[in-house]
Amino acid sequence: MGAGPELSIQEWKSGFCPDVPQTIINDDGGMPSFRIVHRHSSKECAAAYAAWKGFDGMLRGHPTASSCRWGDHQIWWDLDADNGAEALRRLPRYVSDRAVAVRIGEVVIP
DSSP, X not given: OOSSOOOOGGGOOTXXXXXXXXXXXXXXXXXXXXXXXXXXXXXGHHHHHHTTTTOOOTXXXXXXXXXXXXXXXXXXXEEEOSSHHHHHTTSOHHHHTTEEEEEEOEEOOO
């Protein structure tokens, strides 16, 4: 497997943070990565997309993942930022008010 220790399922204990072995990839101390998770209702969907009009941001005009077409009404962006507040500032206010920034990184799934 990777550079980390290999653990059997019996060695994992619930309650450790996280509940998986600590095999982290590419954590070189660089800029942190965040996944922005935005959720809105079906009634707010048009407004969530319209909020981008006139907003000059680096995320505008680029493809991203969304579940709106299938009725779940969430949009996700992955980006690098110094902190979660900075990540959310890259969204229009209407969108960021309905979003959270979650710090993410790659791990090896055993």
